[in-house]
Amino acid sequence: MNKDQSSGSNQAVLLDLGAVIATVTVDEPRVLLVGPEELNSRPRLPSGPFDPDSDRTMEEGLRRWVTDQTGLNLGFVEQLYTFGDRFRDPDARAGGPRSISVGYVALVRQSAAKRPAGSDWFDWYRLFPWEDWRNGIPAMLENLLQPKILSWIDGGESSKARKGRQERADVAFGFSDAGWDADRVLERYELLYEAGLVAETVTDGRIKTGFDQSDAHTLTGLPLHQDHRRILATALGRLRGKIRYRPVIFEVMPADFTLLQLQRAVEGLAGAPLHKQNFRRLVAAEGLVEPTGQFSSETGGRPAELFRFRPGVVRERPAPGVRMPRGKRTK
Amino acid sequence: MNKDQSSGSNQAVLLDLGAVIATVTVDEPRVLLVGPEELNSRPRLPSGPFDPDSDRTMEEGLRRWVTDQTGLNLGFVEQLYTFGDRFRDPDARAGGPRSISVGYVALVRQSAAKRPAGSDWFDWYRLFPWEDWRNGIPAMLENLLQPKILSWIDGGESSKARKGRQERADVAFGFSDAGWDADRVLERYELLYEAGLVAETVTDGRIKTGFDQSDAHTLTGLPLHQDHRRILATALGRLRGKIRYRPVIFEVMPADFTLLQLQRAVEGLAGAPLHKQNFRRLVAAEGLVEPTGQFSSETGGRPAELFRFRPGVVRERPAPGVRMPRGKRTK
DNA sequence: CAATATATGCTCAATTTAAGTATAAGTATC
DNA sequence: GATACTTATACTTAAATTGAGCATATATTG
Structure with missing residues (x-):
C-alpha cells in the first residue's frame, strides 16, 4: 500500500x-x-x-x-x-x-x-421548475415531465433495465408510496440528464432521448454552462437538508423579521408550503427566535411582531432547525 | 468576474x-x-x-x-x-x-x-475514546477530558474569548441543555486539537496547552499521521448522521443477521446504547428488514430469527434509516 | 361601518416515541 | 430433570409531537 x-x-x-x-x-x-x-x-x-x-x-x-x-x-x-x-x-x-x-x-x-x-x-x-411545490405539484412536472419520464422508463433495453429505471424514478420523483422527498434534488437532475430531458444532455453529445432541443429552456429550465446546473442541484439538496437541523435560514434573513417572512424564506428554499400556525408554534417552541417588541405594519393586515434570531438555541437544542413534514404529496 | x-x-x-x-x-x-x-x-x-x-x-x-x-x-x-x-x-x-x-x-x-x-x-x-457512549459517559471523558477542557476555557485571554470557548465546548460536548450530539465528532476533535489535548497538536508546532506529550496515546487516543485523525472525525460524524435516514448500515452487515446483531452494529457506529424492544419495533415498522424464516441458535438464549435487508423500503419511505434518540445524556 | 387581510392563540385527534412489563424458548448447572 | 440464566419477542402505557382546523385580534380599504 x-x-x-x-x-x-x-x-x-x-x-x-x-x-x-x-x-x-x-x-x-x-x-x-x-x-x-x-x-x-x-x-x-x-x-x-x-x-x-x-x-x-x-x-x-x-x-x-x-x-x-x-x-x-x-x-x-x-x-x-x-x-x-x-x-x-x-x-x-x-x-x-x-x-x-x-x-x-x-x-x-x-x-x-x-x-x-x-x-x-x-x-x-x-433553473429547476420541477422543484417548486409551494403551490402543489408543478404543472410542468405533471403535464410534461412525468409522461416523458414514463416513456424513458419504457425505453429501457431489457426488462431488467426498465425495472431499474422504474425504481430510480420512483425514488427520485416519489411516484411510489414514499412520496416526494424535497432533498433529492441531485437524483432528480441526474435522472433528467440521463433521460435526455435537460438541454445539457444534448450539448454533452450523449444520446438524445425524446427531447426537442429547440425549446429546452421553456420546457425544463434554464441550462447552464458545463455541469454547473448539476452543482446547483447538489447545493439545493444540501441546503434543504440543512435548514432542518441547523439554523442556517437566519443567514439570509435581516436582523429583524416577521414570522411570515421567515416562513416564506423557508418555504422558498424547501420548495414546499408550510402550515402557518404550526410553523409559528414550532419556531417558538424550538426557541429559534425571540420577540423584539417591535411591530411591522407593512403586512396589509394586523401588524406582525418582529422577531430576531436567538443564538442561544444552539446551546439548548441538539439540532436546532426548522422541522417540517418530509415527503408529503400535498397536491 | x-x-x-x-x-x-x-x-x-x-x-x-x-x-x-x-x-x-x-x-x-x-x-x-x-x-x-x-x-x-x-x-x-x-x-x-x-x-x-x-x-x-x-x-x-x-x-x-x-x-x-x-x-x-x-x-x-x-x-x-x-x-x-x-x-x-x-x-x-x-x-x-x-x-x-x-x-x-x-x-x-x-x-x-x-x-x-x-x-x-x-x-x-x-482513536476517539470520548466518542463511545455505549456504556454511558466514557470515564476518560468525565475524569480526564472534561477538567482539561474547563481549564482550557479558563485559559482564554479575554473574558470574551473565554465566553467563546465556553460556548463552543457547550455545543460540542453537550455541557449545556442540548446534551451530547453524537454527530458533532469533528467539532469535538477540533476543539481538543486547539486546546492542545491530542498528540497531533504538539507535533504541528502549535502552542502546547496543558498536556503531557509522553503518554498522549493512553490519554486521548491513538494519534495518526498528519491530519488523518481529523479526516476520520469527519467520516464518523457523517456516517452517524447518515444511518439515521439512509439504510447504509446494511452495507456492513452479512446477508442474514439477527436483530441484535443489527442493533449492535448501529450502536457501534452511533456510539450510543439503544432500547432493544423499541429498536426491533422500529426496524420492523419502518420496513427495513424482513424475516428469512431461518433461526440462529448461536445467541446463547432463545434462538433469534434471521432477517435480511428489504431493499423495497427505499421506494416506500422518504428517508429510510434507523431512527434513534438524539442527544440523550443517558449516563 | 362592512369587507377583507394578515396575525396570533388555542383545541383536538392521530401518531410517534420512550420506557417498561410480561412471556417465550433456548442453554448451562447441579 | 429441576433450577437458574440468557436472549428473543410481544404487548402496554404515558408522554410528547404532529397535523389540521377553529376562533379571535387588529390592522387596511372602500
Whole structure:
C-alpha cells in the first residue's frame, strides 16, 4: 500500500473554487450567476482560482476572491463537493491537465444582496421548475415531465433495465408510496440528464432521448454552462437538508423579521408550503427566535411582531432547525 | 468576474484520493489504517493517486486503487470532504505544490473484511475514546477530558474569548441543555486539537496547552499521521448522521443477521446504547428488514430469527434509516 | 361601518416515541 | 430433570409531537 505523499504517480491538476451564492429575496430564493457574455453562451457559476501561496485554507481563498470580485460579504460558507469527472467540460475532453472544481455553498443576507457587475441573481426555480411545490405539484412536472419520464422508463433495453429505471424514478420523483422527498434534488437532475430531458444532455453529445432541443429552456429550465446546473442541484439538496437541523435560514434573513417572512424564506428554499400556525408554534417552541417588541405594519393586515434570531438555541437544542413534514404529496 | 476556466492564475496542485474504509465486526466498529512502518511513525489512512488519464471519475479512481492495493471490494462509497489547508503536512509547509486530498468514506461488509498486507483494522474508539457512549459517559471523558477542557476555557485571554470557548465546548460536548450530539465528532476533535489535548497538536508546532506529550496515546487516543485523525472525525460524524435516514448500515452487515446483531452494529457506529424492544419495533415498522424464516441458535438464549435487508423500503419511505434518540445524556 | 387581510392563540385527534412489563424458548448447572 | 440464566419477542402505557382546523385580534380599504 502506498505511503500517500510518496506516491510518485500523482499528476498535477488545475484546481478552482466554485461558489453557489444563494439568498432569498421577498419570497424568492435566488442564486448568483455570471451572466452570459456572448450570444449562445450560458450563465455560469462564479468561480475563482485557488492560490496555494497566498491562501492558507481553501475557504479563505474562496472568501477572498468573492469579496474582491463581487463585493459581497459571505456569511455561512460550507464545502459542498469536489467535481472532477472527465466529462465536466465537453469541449476539453482530451489532453491537458484535468480541471477540478471544489464547490462551496454560501448564503448572503437578502439586504446585502446587491448586484455585482457582470453577474445577476436568478430565481432558483427558473433553473429547476420541477422543484417548486409551494403551490402543489408543478404543472410542468405533471403535464410534461412525468409522461416523458414514463416513456424513458419504457425505453429501457431489457426488462431488467426498465425495472431499474422504474425504481430510480420512483425514488427520485416519489411516484411510489414514499412520496416526494424535497432533498433529492441531485437524483432528480441526474435522472433528467440521463433521460435526455435537460438541454445539457444534448450539448454533452450523449444520446438524445425524446427531447426537442429547440425549446429546452421553456420546457425544463434554464441550462447552464458545463455541469454547473448539476452543482446547483447538489447545493439545493444540501441546503434543504440543512435548514432542518441547523439554523442556517437566519443567514439570509435581516436582523429583524416577521414570522411570515421567515416562513416564506423557508418555504422558498424547501420548495414546499408550510402550515402557518404550526410553523409559528414550532419556531417558538424550538426557541429559534425571540420577540423584539417591535411591530411591522407593512403586512396589509394586523401588524406582525418582529422577531430576531436567538443564538442561544444552539446551546439548548441538539439540532436546532426548522422541522417540517418530509415527503408529503400535498397536491 | 472571472470566467472560471480562463482564469490564468490557477496553480497546479497535487491531488490524491484518501479513503476511510470502515466496517463493523462483532460489535466493534473498525477502520482500515496503514500500519506504522517505522518506529516513531504513525498509522495513516490508505490513499492513492488520482490519475486523470485513466480514471473517468474520481470515485472510479478510488475504487481502482483500493481494489488493486487491498483486494477489498468497496460497497457504499461517498465523497466526504476535500482537505487542502496549508498546515495539513507540518513537515512541508513552505514551497512546492500544495498537496490536496479528496477524502472518501467507504463501507465494506464485515465478512469481506480480511486484512490486507501492510494495513490493519483499528477499533474506531481507540482513536476517539470520548466518542463511545455505549456504556454511558466514557470515564476518560468525565475524569480526564472534561477538567482539561474547563481549564482550557479558563485559559482564554479575554473574558470574551473565554465566553467563546465556553460556548463552543457547550455545543460540542453537550455541557449545556442540548446534551451530547453524537454527530458533532469533528467539532469535538477540533476543539481538543486547539486546546492542545491530542498528540497531533504538539507535533504541528502549535502552542502546547496543558498536556503531557509522553503518554498522549493512553490519554486521548491513538494519534495518526498528519491530519488523518481529523479526516476520520469527519467520516464518523457523517456516517452517524447518515444511518439515521439512509439504510447504509446494511452495507456492513452479512446477508442474514439477527436483530441484535443489527442493533449492535448501529450502536457501534452511533456510539450510543439503544432500547432493544423499541429498536426491533422500529426496524420492523419502518420496513427495513424482513424475516428469512431461518433461526440462529448461536445467541446463547432463545434462538433469534434471521432477517435480511428489504431493499423495497427505499421506494416506500422518504428517508429510510434507523431512527434513534438524539442527544440523550443517558449516563 | 362592512369587507377583507394578515396575525396570533388555542383545541383536538392521530401518531410517534420512550420506557417498561410480561412471556417465550433456548442453554448451562447441579 | 429441576433450577437458574440468557436472549428473543410481544404487548402496554404515558408522554410528547404532529397535523389540521377553529376562533379571535387588529390592522387596511372602500
